[in-house]
Amino acid sequence: xxxxxxxxxxxxxxxxxxxxxxxNFERQLAEDELMASSFEAFKEMHFQLANxxxxxxxxxxxxxxxxxxxxxxxxxxxxKVIQFKxxxxxxxxxxxxLFGLFFFNQNADxxxxxxxxxxxxxxxxxxxxxxxxxxxxxxxxxxxYKTAIPLxxxxxxxxxxxxxxxxxxxxxxxxxxxxxxxxxxxELKSGTSAYKxxxxxxxALSKLKQKDYKACKQILETISQDYENYDDVQELLxxxx
Amino acid sequence: xxxxxxxxxxxxxxxxxxxxxxVIQSIYKKFVPKVVYFIKNNSGDEDxxxxxxxxxxxxxxxxAKANTLQxxxxxxxxxxxxxxxxxxxELKKTSNKGVTINEDLVSVKESTQEMILxxxxxxxxxxxxxxxxxxxxxxxxxxxxxxxxLKSMEEVAEKLDVTYGYVRKKKSLCVGQLTQxxxxxxxxxxxxx
Numbered sequence: 001x002x003x004x005x006x007x008x009x010x011x012x013x014x015x016x017x018x019x020x021x022x023x024n025f026e027r028q029l030a031e032d033e034l035m036a037s038s039f040e041a042f043k044e045m046h047f048q049l050a051n052x053x054x055x056x057x058x059x060x061x062x063x064x065x066x067x068x069x070x071x072x073x074x075x076x077x078x079x080k081v082i083q084f085k086x087x088x089x090x091x092x093x094x095x096x097x098l099f100g101l102f103f104f105n106q107n108a109d110x111x112x113x114x115x116x117x118x119x120x121x122x123x124x125x126x127x128x129x130x131x132x133x134x135x136x137x138x139x140x141x142x143x144x145y146k147t148a149i150p151l152x153x154x155x156x157x158x159x160x161x162x163x164x165x166x167x168x169x170x171x172x173x174x175x176x177x178x179x180x181x182x183x184x185x186x187e188l189k190s191g192t193s194a195y196k197x198x199x200x201x202x203x204a205l206s207k208l209k210q211k212d213y214k215a216c217k218q219i220l221e222t223i224s225q226d227y228e229n230y231d232d233v234q235e236l237l238x239x240x241x
Numbered sequence: 242x243x244x245x246x247x248x249x250x251x252x253x254x255x256x257x258x259x260x261x262x263x264v265i266q267s268i269y270k271k272f273v274p275k276v277v278y279f280i281k282n283n284s285g286d287e288d289x290x291x292x293x294x295x296x297x298x299x300x301x302x303x304x305a306k307a308n309t310l311q312x313x314x315x316x317x318x319x320x321x322x323x324x325x326x327x328x329x330x331e332l333k334k335t336s337n338k339g340v341t342i343n344e345d346l347v348s349v350k351e352s353t354q355e356m357i358l359x360x361x362x363x364x365x366x367x368x369x370x371x372x373x374x375x376x377x378x379x380x381x382x383x384x385x386x387x388x389x390x391l392k393s394m395e396e397v398a399e400k401l402d403v404t405y406g407y408v409r410k411k412k413s414l415c416v417g418q419l420t421q422x423x424x425x426x427x428x429x430x431x432x433x434x
Contacts, residue, residue: 002417003413003414003417005417006413006414006416006417006420007410007413007414009413009416009417010409010412010413010416037424038420038424041420041423041424041427042416042417042420044366044420044423045370045416045419045420045423046416047307048366048367048370049385049388049389049416050389051303051306051307051367052370052371052374052389053385053386053389053390054389054390055306056390058260058306059299059302059303059306061260062257062260062299062302063299065260065262065265066265066295066298066299067295069262069265069266069269070269070291070294070295073266073269073270073273074287074291192260194262
């Protein structure tokens with residue numbers, strides 16, 4: 001490998017040459033076809049690297065959003081994705097009963113459990129599906145949040161996506177690690193991912209669980225009406241009034 | 242490319258680049274059903290259709306972000322053919338059936354043809370680059386990743402706990418290594434043709 005040449009290319013691109021050196025360099029390029037084509041390839045690599053890493057975060061946010069929208073659009077024709085299981089009916093029925101009981105008891109403040117229905121984690125990173133992430137998913141879905149937390153932490157050290165952060169945050173909240181959970185949701189809240197509104201909702205639930213009703217209400221009021229579960233938001237707001 | 246030639250459907254591209262949910266949603270409503278229908282009628286299922294659509298959307302996002310995607314044709318035919326050709330290529334990979342994939346390009350407008358080939362070339366370049374990047378040693382990978390994520394090489398040096406001079410030199414050499422491999426791959430490819 002022609003090390004000197006690549007160092008020279010880099011210096012040129014970083015604008016670190018004197019005017020004389022630049023002129024020399026450009027003259028060399030004009031005369032030496034081989035060097036010119038290497039320089040083109042070198043610039044192309046810079047372009048590819050900038051595209052790969054420079055927008056990595058935005059790309060992850062886009063992918064997460066795309067996945068959500070895609071699943072919503074394919075869902076109706078695709079029972080496999082919904083994973084409709086009989087016990088969902090049982091769960092839904094018991095939630096309905098809970099709400100029913102709740103309305104009889106008008107004086108009580110709303111509580112966390114009534115509004116906390118975490119969805120199932122379903123990480124389908126194609127290709128090298130991380131074994132640890134799979135474990136975390138399993139632990140989370142079986143409500144072993146204590147087990148799931150350190151697993152999520154391991155994965156997040158390697159790969160940080162809004163989706164993983166989101167489920168990590170829920171696990172923390174379930175375990176009453178409020179400060180840590182809120183840090184995670186706050187980070188998601190200021191991001192651009194599909195989890196932005198969901199993070200706000202869970203921030204509100206965190207306040208609810210800590211019986212800080214005023215803060216809970218304030219956060220709920222910042223949730224956009226486009227949020228997919230806005231019904232829940234309205235319901236909780238009414239309860240708080 | 243002249244500004245005046247850009248098709249109004251460029252809004253879909255801009256929408257993808259800015260991760261605009263409403264635009265993504267409208268693409269799913271307006272253009273995706275046709276793709277799903279085609280794939281299901283050509284030995285595929287819904288899952289596979291969903292994958293193909295997502296891959297093409299991510300490709301368009303990448304190309305739009307690199308500022309090299311300026312639509313000069315309607316989005317409809319462009320998007321459908323990209324998905325269709327990707328699916329047929331996939332079929333070709335898994336079965337040994339000979340699938341001719343260029344015939345459908347003859348029937349569309351020249352501007353659409355050109356756009357599709359441009360996007361596919363972008364995809365090919367990116368894939369080749371990714372393959373070469375994976376070949377790099379871990380040190381190079383890490384250093385390049387930080388070099389293109391952090392604002393300055395001073396920060397990279399600090400992050401990796403080495404000197405500024407070292408990261409600068411190492412970065413040139415790692416990019417150099419990639420450059421060399423890509424050039425070799427390109428020569429190999431042109432010989433094969």
